[in-house]
Amino acid sequence: MTQATxxxxxxxxDAHAAVLARADAAGxxxxxxxxxxxxxxxxxxxxxxxKHEDWRYTDLRELNKTDYAPAEPNTDVTAxxxxxxxxxNLDTHxxxxxxxxxxxxxxxxxxxxxxxxxxxxxxAYAKGCTGITDYLGKQVDLETDAMSxxxxxxxxxxxxxxxxxxxxxxxxxxxxxxxxxxAAGTMTHPRNLIVAGEDASVTVLExxxxxxxxxxxxxxxxxxxAADRAEVHHxxxxxxxxxxxxxxxxxxxxxxxxxxHSHTVLLGGKLVRNNVxxxxxxEDGHCLINGLFVGHGDQTLDNAMRVEHNAPxxxxxxxxxxxxSDKSHGVFTGRIVVAEEGQQTDAIQSNRNMLxxxxxxxxxxxxLEIYADDVRCTHGATTGQVDPEAVFYFRARGLPEDxxxxxxxxxxxxxxxxxxxxxxxxxxxxxxxxxxxxxxNKLSAEFNEEIKQRLYRI
Amino acid sequence: MSTPxxxxxNLHAEVEGNEILNGINLTINPGEVHSIMGPNGSGxxxxxxxxxxxxxxxxxxxxxxxxxxxxxxxxxxxxxxEGLFLAFQYPVEIPGVSSMQFLKAAVNAKRxxxxxxxxxxxxxxxxxxxxxDVVNISMDMVKRNVNEGFSGGxxxxxxxxxxxxxxxxxxxxxxxxxxxxIDALRIVSEGVTNMRDGKRGFLVITHYQxxxxxxxxxxxxxxxxxxxxxxxxxxxxxxxxxxxxxSWAEAEATAS
Numbered sequence: 265m266t267q268a269t270x271x272x273x274x275x276x277x278d279a280h281a282a283v284l285a286r287a288d289a290a291g292x293x294x295x296x297x298x299x300x301x302x303x304x305x306x307x308x309x310x311x312x313x314x315k316h317e318d319w320r321y322t323d324l325r326e327l328n329k330t331d332y333a334p335a336e337p338n339t340d341v342t343a344x345x346x347x348x349x350x351x352x353n354l355d356t357h358x359x360x361x362x363x364x365x366x367x368x369x370x371x372x373x374x375x376x377x378x379x380x381x382x383x384x385x386x387x388a389y390a391k392g393c394t395g396i397t398d399y400l401g402k403q404v405d406l407e408t409d410a411m412s413x414x415x416x417x418x419x420x421x422x423x424x425x426x427x428x429x430x431x432x433x434x435x436x437x438x439x440x441x442x443x444x445x446x447a448a449g450t451m452t453h454p455r456n457l458i459v460a461g462e463d464a465s466v467t468v469l470e471x472x473x474x475x476x477x478x479x480x481x482x483x484x485x486x487x488x489x490a491a492d493r494a495e496v497h498h499x500x501x502x503x504x505x506x507x508x509x510x511x512x513x514x515x516x517x518x519x520x521x522x523x524x525h526s527h528t529v530l531l532g533g534k535l536v537r538n539n540v541x542x543x544x545x546x547e548d549g550h551c552l553i554n555g556l557f558v559g560h561g562d563q564t565l566d567n568a569m570r571v572e573h574n575a576p577x578x579x580x581x582x583x584x585x586x587x588x589s590d591k592s593h594g595v596f597t598g599r600i601v602v603a604e605e606g607q608q609t610d611a612i613q614s615n616r617n618m619l620x621x622x623x624x625x626x627x628x629x630x631x632l633e634i635y636a637d638d639v640r641c642t643h644g645a646t647t648g649q650v651d652p653e654a655v656f657y658f659r660a661r662g663l664p665e666d667x668x669x670x671x672x673x674x675x676x677x678x679x680x681x682x683x684x685x686x687x688x689x690x691x692x693x694x695x696x697x698x699x700x701x702x703x704x705n706k707l708s709a710e711f712n713e714e715i716k717q718r719l720y721r722i
Numbered sequence: 723m724s725t726p727x728x729x730x731x732n733l734h735a736e737v738e739g740n741e742i743l744n745g746i747n748l749t750i751n752p753g754e755v756h757s758i759m760g761p762n763g764s765g766x767x768x769x770x771x772x773x774x775x776x777x778x779x780x781x782x783x784x785x786x787x788x789x790x791x792x793x794x795x796x797x798x799x800x801x802x803x804e805g806l807f808l809a810f811q812y813p814v815e816i817p818g819v820s821s822m823q824f825l826k827a828a829v830n831a832k833r834x835x836x837x838x839x840x841x842x843x844x845x846x847x848x849x850x851x852x853x854x855d856v857v858n859i860s861m862d863m864v865k866r867n868v869n870e871g872f873s874g875g876x877x878x879x880x881x882x883x884x885x886x887x888x889x890x891x892x893x894x895x896x897x898x899x900x901x902x903x904i905d906a907l908r909i910v911s912e913g914v915t916n917m918r919d920g921k922r923g924f925l926v927i928t929h930y931q932x933x934x935x936x937x938x939x940x941x942x943x944x945x946x947x948x949x950x951x952x953x954x955x956x957x958x959x960x961x962x963x964x965x966x967x968x969s970w971a972e973a974e975a976t977a978s
Contacts, residue, residue, distance in 0.1 A: 657814040660774050661828040661884065662802035662835065671827065675818030719818065 276306070279334050279451070280417050290420060291390035295400075302406050302416030309410035321595040321627040322566040326509055326535055332451035332481045334418065335363035338444055341475065343370055346442055349473045349503075354688035356438035356469070357382050359423050363444055364452030366421055374435065379428035380466075382437055385455055388424040396426045399459050403487045403515040403543070411511050411537075415485040419455035422484075427464035429491070436467040436497075436686060441484070445476035445505060456486040460494040462519070467497040469689070470512070474505035474532070484512045492519035492546055497527075499689060503696065504532040506561060513539040520546030520575075527684050529693050530557040530565045531700065537566040544571070544578035544606070555584040556680035558697045559592030559624070566595035569613075573606035573636075580610075585680050586617040587673060588624035589702050596645065599631040606636045613643040618650065618676055620702055666706050673701060674719050681720040694720050725790045726751050727892045727923040728773075733784035735765075735772050742768040744948030746784070750892070753920040757934055758927045759959060760945035761967040766927045767811060769945070770896040773925075774808035775801050788892070802828075803835035805891030809881040809898050816868035821880065824868045825850065825887055832888060853886040857913035875906030882913040892923040899933035911936030931963040 280303045287293045311327055312319040341362045350358070359382065360370040366384045373382050381388075381396065388396045406413040423439040441454055460466055470486060482504070490496045504510055510533040516524055528538050542551045557565040565588075571580045586594040596615040617626045628645035650672050658668035677697060681690045694716045698704045704712060728750040735743040742765045750756050760766045772779045773786070775798035786793040788806060796804065816824065829849070830840040841849065854861055859879050869877050878898050885893050895914070899907055914924065914937050926937055934942070934956065942958040943950045946967065952958060 651814070654814045654816055656774075656776055656798065657810065657816070658824075659798040660802055660808050660810075661824070661888065662799050662831040663827055664799050664831070665797075667827070667831070668799075671819060672816070675816065678818040719823065 275331055276414065276418070277303070279332065282334055283418050283420060287420070291386045292420065294389055295419070298401060299417050299419070302413045305406035306410055306413035306417050309413065312410055318568065318597070321593075322535070322537055322564055327481060330449045330479065330481070332449055334420070335365070335450040335452050335480070337365040338362045341367070341370070341442060341444060345475060346370060346440065349440055349442065349471065351438065351469075351688050351692055353691070354436065354686060356436045357433075359384065359437065359439045361421065361439070361441045361454065363450065364420055364441070364454055376433050377431055379431045380433050381424065381426040382433070383424050384421050385424045385457060386421045388457075393426070396424050396457060396459055399487060399489055400455075400457055401487075403489070403517050404485060409513070411483055412485050412513055415453040415455060415483050415513070418451070418453040419485070420453070422455040422457065423468070424456070425458045425466060425468060427460045427466055429461035430463045431461065432465045436469055438469045438471060441470070441472050441482070443472070443474045443480055443482060443504065443508065445474050445478045445480050445507060448478040449480065451481040451483070454482070454484040456484070458486065458488040458496065458498070460490050460496050462491045463493045464491070465495040467686070469499040469501065471501045472504050472510060472512075472532070474508060477505055477507050479507045479509075481509045482511070486512075486514045488514060488516045488524065490516065490518050490522040490524050493521045494519065495523045497525045497685065499684070499686070500526070500528045500538065501689070501693065502528075502530045502532050502536055502538065506532065506534045506563060508533045509535045511537045514541065516540070516542035516551070518542060518544050518546060518549040518551060521548045522546065523550045525552045525685075526554065528553075528555040528567070530555075530567070531693070531696050533563065533565070535564045537568065539568045539570075541570045542572070542580065544573045544575055544580065547575045547577050549575065549578040551580045552683065553580070553582040554680060554683045556677055556693075556697075557584075557586045557594060558677070558700050559586070559588045559594055560590045560700050560702075561592060562590070563592045564595070565592070567597070569598040571600050571611065573600070573602040573609040573611065575605055576607045576609070578606065578609055580612070582613040583679065583683065584615045585677060586615070586626060587620065587677060587701070588617065588626060589620035591621075591623040593624070594626040596626075596628045597631070598629070598643065599633065600641055600643065602634045602636045602639050602641065604635045607638045609636060609639040609641065611639070611641040615645040616676075617645075617647040618673065619647060620650070620673070666703050667711065670701070670703050670707055670711075671715060674698070674715055678719045687721070690720050691716075724752060726787070727789060728925070729787040731785045731787075733772070733786060734782045735768060736780045736782055737768060737778060741782070742779075742948055743772065746948070746950060748943065748950065750923045750925060752923055754941065755918065755924040755926060755937065755939045756941045756943065757939040757959065758925065758943045758945050759929070759931075759962055762929070764945045765948040766945055767896055770808055770811075770894050770927055773806065773894050774798055799831070800835070802888070803832045805889075807885045807888060807890035807893040809878070809885060809893060809895045811896040811898075811900060813869045813877040813881055815870045815872075817870050819868050821864045821866060821868050822850075825864065825884065828884070828888060850887060853883060856886050856916050857882045858909055859883050874901035875903060878902060878906065878910050879913070882910050886913065886917060890922070892925075894925045894927065896927050897929060898926070899928055899930065907933065908936060931959045934959045
């Protein structure tokens with residue numbers, strides 16, 4: 265073990281000990297053995313370096329620069345503080361975590377059907393809800409995924425959502441994670457669990473935001489189980505301050521004829537990595553993985569997808585689009601793995617990126633790994649600039665250059681927004697995306713508003 | 723006589739250091755339809771691009787007056803707002819933007835340029851319906867993304883539709899007939915013919931005579947090696963069709 269990795273594991277050892285020590289009071293003492301085993305698994309791997317195949321383009325050495333300490337519970341944050349992060353025109357159940365700790369007083373869980381549960385992981389353990397807790401860790405591979413092992417070693421709480429077979433929760437569930445970032449060097453390891461029984465249906469939004477400007481580390485893991493014929497829509501909205509290191513992982517297990525839609529939108533954060541990993545374990549499953557990442561400044565936005573087709577006749581669709589300006593760096597790695605059992609797999613993967621400056625960078629790696637002989641898999645990645653021929657075409661019809669460029673960039677993102685069923689979420693994200701684009705401030709607010717409404721059907 | 727719509731005087735232009743246009747003189751008056759015919763590489767499309775303002779063409783000499791104003795002083799979008807229209811040889815596919823949104827933006831950009839109030843959705847739709855009748859296209863096309871997945875014929879019809887919607891005063895049709903079957907050719911030609919009103923001008927650039935059987939021009943020019951080597955009536959096109967471009971190229975080579 266090199267000196268650097270030894271230091272990094274020692275550093276996290278103190279944090280691990282602190283989490284173990286306060287677990288009983290939090291009601292999750294039963295998880296301490298799991299945490300210990302996970303910490304051993306993490307120690308065996310340590311923080312991945314650029315030599316690791318899965319981390320070739322994203323340098324996590326940033327994490328070795330700070331002695332991160334587990335964030336303490338915070339009671340100062342008020343409803344007024346979080347009001348700006350609610351999603352306008354969207355009625356949701358609301359679960360609020362501040363620095364990783366549940367704030368019951370800020371949460372608003374409305375009535376939901378019998379046979380469904382909307383709460384926290386700590387509650388599920390405290391009440392002995394084994395129907396939920398038995399799933400924890402089932403979809404995470406601690407031996408090969410160091411960051412999920414670290415999450416498991418340091419996890420304290422997160423959302424726990426459960427639906428018995430045939431149940432539907434109509435209102436989306438908004439899981440709002442607020443980082444105070446008033447003091448430097450804190451970390452949180454949110455751990456969410458979504459279990460949808462046969463024929464159940466639910467929509468969950470994971471939403472990460474920041475109040476202050478100090479640096480911190482957020483390492484979230486969500487396990488999502490969609491049983492046979494279940495339908496789950498999951499959104500991940502990364503809108504943190506550009507002082508945050510954020511790693512988020514969505515592990516999905518899909519049963520027969522289940523339908524999972526994952527939408528990931530990365531806008532905030534300094535160094536961001538998002539993993540989405542569905543496993544198609546039952547026949548005739550469908551999954552959509554839709555992503556949009558918009559970087560500026562010196563942000564790194566890394567998207568890693570891995571779809572495993574372990575059963576026949578499943579359909580998967582991955583669509584990722586990146587728009588990078590200034591000196592930002594985008595990464596896309598998409599891997600489709602079709603096991604021998606995955607006959608008649610129909611998989612499509614597409615990654616398209618637009619670079620808006622000479623200094624912006626993009627690394628794209630589409631990958632196929634196929635062991636079945638009767639499949640249809642396509643993949644493709646393109647990276648380019650705003651098409652000058654298209655800009656000229658618009659100008660030749662009377663549109664000024666800035667307007668032409670803006671329309672083409674907004675249109676490029678439109679496909680990503682179109683796939684999201686929650687229109688208020690599109691509206692929220694479109695505003696934020698537009699604000700990040702270099703030409704946006706040259707255009708009138710009216711123009712931006714109008715184009716947004718037209719293109720994104722908001 | 724009124725001001726010509728277009729006056730090109732001794733125009734020389736280069737693309738990537740190669741002289742493509744080599745002293746073009748051309749005057750088009752309101753109401754006239756001129757055709758430029760020429761072999762591949764003669765500079766036909768470069769001329770169209772120069773008129774529309776494409777920035778990869780360098781004008782090294784000469785002048786272009788449009789309605790008496792110096793055209794080269796205007797940005798491409800200003801030219802469009804002044805009523806100049808280029809029907810593209812290869813219309814660009816724009817995924818994500820519906821034709822409706824595109825046309826609305828274009829119509830209102832022109833209105834804003836002229837200090838007119840924007841048209842609202844209802845007025846625009848009415849305008850589109852009216853013009854769709856003139857050029858005989860279906861409104862379904864307008865609901866699709868700009869040129870995306872359009873057949874060659876649909877793309878060209880959509881160009882003609884845009885020309886009608888933008889109420890262009892002077893239109894350059896750059897090989898609009900290329901890749902068209904007979905039916906599409908007829909529809910496109912009828913669209914142009916329906917817009918001839920004695921005031922609008924047209925410059926129809928083509929490789930073949932067949933388009934000129936439908937859009938009958940007032941004057942036909944033959945362009946070879948960046949120069950107009952002959953101008954005349956429709957009979958010039960007929961001669962060309964019979965003899966081919968080779969004889970013109972030879973004639974020019976002997977002359978120079």
